[in-house]
Amino acid sequence: MTKPGHSFVGHSVNRVDGHAKVSGRAIYVDDISMPGMLHGRTVRSKVAHGTLKDIVFDAAFDWSDITTVTAKDITGPNFVALMEEDQPALVPMGGKIMHHDEPVALICGPDKSKVDAAMAHIDQQVDELPAVLSIDESRAANTLLYGDDNIFKAYTLEKGEGLDEAFAAADHIVEGEYFTGAQEQMYIETQGMIAHWQDESLHITGSMQCPYYIHNAMKSLFGLEDEAVVISQAVTGGGFGGKEEYPSMLAAHVALLAKKAGAPVKIIYDRSEDVAATTKRHPCLVKHRLGLNAHGEIVAADVDITFDGGAYVTLSPVVLSRGVLHSIGPYKCPTLRVVGRMMATNTPPHGAYRGFGAPQTTFAYERQIDKAARVLGMDPVEFRLRNRLNLGDETATGQILKNSVASEKVVREVMAQAEKEPPNDICMPKAVQDVKRGRGFALYYHGAGFTGSGEDRLKGRVAVAVNKQGEFEVRSASTDIGQGAFTIFTQIAATTLGVDVANVKVVQPNTKMVPDSGPTVASRTCMVVGGIVEQAANGLKEKLQAYGESKGLDCGDVLALAEAHAKDVGELAFETTYKSPPGIHFDDQTYRGDAYPCYGWAACLVDVAVDPDTYEVTVERCIHAVDVGKAVHPIIVKGQIEGGTMQALGWALWESVLYKNGKVMNPSMTDCIIPTAMEAPELETIIVEEPYPHGPHGAKGVGEIPMDGPAAAVANALQDALGKSFDVVPMLPETIAEVLKGGPA
Amino acid sequence: MADFLQPQTLHAALEARAAHPDYLPIAGCTDVMVGFSHQAQPTGFIDLFGLAEIQGICADDGHISIGAATTYGDILKDPLVYESFPVLSEAIREIGAVQIQERGTLGGNLGTCSPVGDTLPVLLALDAQVHVASSKRGSRLVPINDFIVGYRKNALAEDELIVEIKMPLAPEGTQQYWRKVGTRRAQSISKLMMCVVGRLNGKDVEHIRIALGAVAAAPMRVEKTEAVLAGQALHEETILAAQDTLASEITPIDDVRSSAVYRKEVACNLLGRFLNDLGGA
Amino acid sequence: MKIDFTLNGEQREIDVTPMSRLLDVLRCDFELTGSKEGCGEGECGACTVFVDGKAVNSCLIPVAQMQGREVRTVESLASNEMLSDVQQALIKFGGTQCGICTPGIAMMASAALEAEPNASRARMRELMAGNLCRCTGYQLIIDAVISAAEARRRHG
Ligand SMILES: Cc1cc2nc3c(=O)[nH]c(=O)nc-3n(C[C@H](O)[C@H](O)[C@H](O)COP(=O)(O)OP(=O)(O)OC[C@H]3O[C@@H](n4cnc5c(N)ncnc54)[C@H](O)[C@@H]3O)c2cc1C
């Protein structure tokens, strides 16, 4: 038992979910079974683009214990509500199939193997249409998928005047074209959901990041009131963005099946379905031009960004926005223009994935910065330090950085670590002779929280309460998807209340029990929601103390007050709403102003060894310094940084999603590979703390930033090792071999 | 319900095999169970996993024999194997990861006979023989080169089972080289693998075996390339000539794991590396 | 088909289709949901169990092959409420995040420590390479396992 006044912030207490997870007792959605529960499957399109004429259920098959659902069973508006009303829950008869593996029908039944067998007895009649399968084809607009130009959304960001003159006056111009491919989140738990209906109300439990997104989508699809939809999160086996928007689709499916079958229905995707059909990181093409003067300063930038959005709008405009806003990086540049557009194609929709557009544009600018240093003959680290944004400097959107800038600190920390002996006992490259080695560096920043005034619109709410048993509860819709949200909320609430962490429980998110604290995305959970938890805990404490005073109790012992209140009066809750810090203004029309309330800063150094015979790359060293404001739980923060770093290294060197005619060709863990413990280097992680005055205890986001920069550091290291330019992600051995031969890269 | 037979002796297993040619023999099931529920189901199974008579490793009259149902994990632990055939140990150590090695068997690798079966190029380069048996016709020793017939096809008759794999011990001075180029370091399917076993007499190539996987429909020895080297002094020109021949002798393809161009180039690079090393050894 | 085997120390009998996956039998018939399915094809290791003391993927094992064998699942790692040293280390060092890989990691790490108590970090990475984790980047998992090994050495 810890004394009141003790701070748990900054200490690595045991994770609140640790015991359940290591012992196998944590209950994930596939571990849940309900009486009479049926197993569902999704019938998916077999073409990338076409008109659905008919769905034929083989009359010779015994359908007696199988329930089937098609779009005809949808009585309300047939779309999955998100940003636009364009994506149907099931393609209607006569409607357009917009991508391969798009849901067209659903089936369920009591016997899983019979349901599987039934899948082979469903036929689709489709008139195929020409498909748009690449960014180039979409821009050519010979086939229109969206509007009159296939552009879902476009943004322009400009600063300064006379861009052409600035380039004309520049002493050097650095020009490059960068392509980054799709990336699969590859959470180890596939998507899954269970629905049941009870007295006209819909109950859904599953693997998800954002319960209220699903809540909203179900209300719209079934025309239900708030209280008639209850969404609860099961323990969730990873998300990384992949369980941000797609779960609403899956929820719609289980709900439709459960409604028609009159029984609970569960759908768990198998791995091949998950990889083939759910969202991935957007492929992206960036053309990047920098003008430099003879003093080694950046004087102009001209950036053209095109994302492949896939078949529906989903969250793509927001991804585009973040990509555009990050495309100049943490560097000063007086004159610039960034044009970004999100294109429609007939591939499964691309969506949220850690970094949300920023890793793509970061790859481009950090390659450009490296090339600029080369052109100038400057040390790449020196060049970055000279051009970096500092306190008081102005970003690309004209935001003046007033606090919490760690651009120099992260660089110095990385360089200091690089001076030290590398960790011993690393996994060595397979080749022993003629190995080519190189070192690469990258510096970047990531806006924490929603863009601009997004948080004001969102108005995230959290309650902290004493329940009837006298225990403290944190009630928020922010999910723990492994990132440690519940542990961090416990620490913040316990510290504020002055009680032990053991006395605080975070309620498993359930829309009936918790207010909407906003989605679990955008590195906002600790910085924004953690802040609301702190405010709510404070509010509750004051209320308890007021109660104590009125009863003449010792107001120093909050735990005793809580127990007394629970016994005498019952539950007591304090709910509060997020208030943005003052002075944040962003103009969505002109793209000028304070793009983000604050930024996290990071630098990464990578040493690579390239096998001269096979072009296989071993990452021998990866030093990553990341500024998080305040590490509320250092081990959780370290885990976030390292997990993100490894996903970034994976994206850089091993991971690719292969498409043919709009269909994923490698939908399995065997072929759509992610790194194993043997690919992972001994990660050297440095936590930097440059406090953000408006975050809880100074904390800002950490979830996404480690994903942004390592890929560029790898490419820069490869250029150092091999003397050629590597501008495509992933940098597979095949690609490296081709670049070395001077072929296309 | 499918029939499931668990013979306790090799004799019983062979009888079962003869009586039910349509039943699938199974061992560690690391191939059989992948995608199992999506495939046509055999009417029955003959379980060989743990059948003691076809497990274990022994040395006799200049050979080392490995029982077909010996798991990779057990092979790795055996000093006889890693001392005599380091390439086989190396290859096995890179198969899947521990959980796969505890179940997968050499017999299974030969049974599946996949172009990416990692032990096959090693067995080819080591001149292994496959001991197969039938209850009616007795046993026969099939040279590995004849055992591998084509894409996922081997020379096993309907009533036969693989009993053991026999490898002749190599004379003093024989060098062995192995390299698997996979999609990653563990749990990886090969893009290409190569095994070279060779011995020089002075500068001259006295013995040479070069075998590859994932460069054609089935793992293969490149006999034309071997012929370029056999009896020749191992100079830079001979090595270049061997690389040239190799490039025309293999027929790799583009697939989800790699490209034909890459496979060819890397095969030639590795051959150069191994031969240079052999020459310098 | 009737199959007798030992499950977490208890003699059990079950009547099932012989080619049912051990993973499904454990999860559905015995309600031992600690073993997870991440891929169903031997890649991820989330379904790792011990059969006769060896760590194997239960998604690739036909249950009929368990006749007479001894199966252990993650549920058997802790004795009473007392977590094993490996489990405790995974919590303490941050080796679990979303937790879906964790039962498999805990099982494989326990097997690895038994088999090679003095494994180096690089060797431990090799022994753990059949267990995919997307959350941690593996560093803190390896830290946890190595520290458990060190503690065992200290305490003899
Ligand atoms: C995740 C994973 C990773 C893998 N990695 C690799 C790898 O890196 N390299 C590699 O080469 N392979 C790999 N494999 C494939 C597999 O592990 C090997 O091919 C293994 O050797 C198969 O052995 P088994 O005992 O499991 O065979 P089974 O699956 O039991 O059988 C395979 C085939 O062999 C036949 N068979 C088995 N034993 C006999 C016998 N005694 N007589 C006649 N026929 C027999 C069976 O009928 C069947 O057709 C991997 C598999 C998985 C799931």
Ligand code: FES
């Ligand atoms: S589920 Fe068995 S290895 Fe992935």
Ligand code: FES
């Ligand atoms: S902790 Fe999430 S996959 Fe390992």
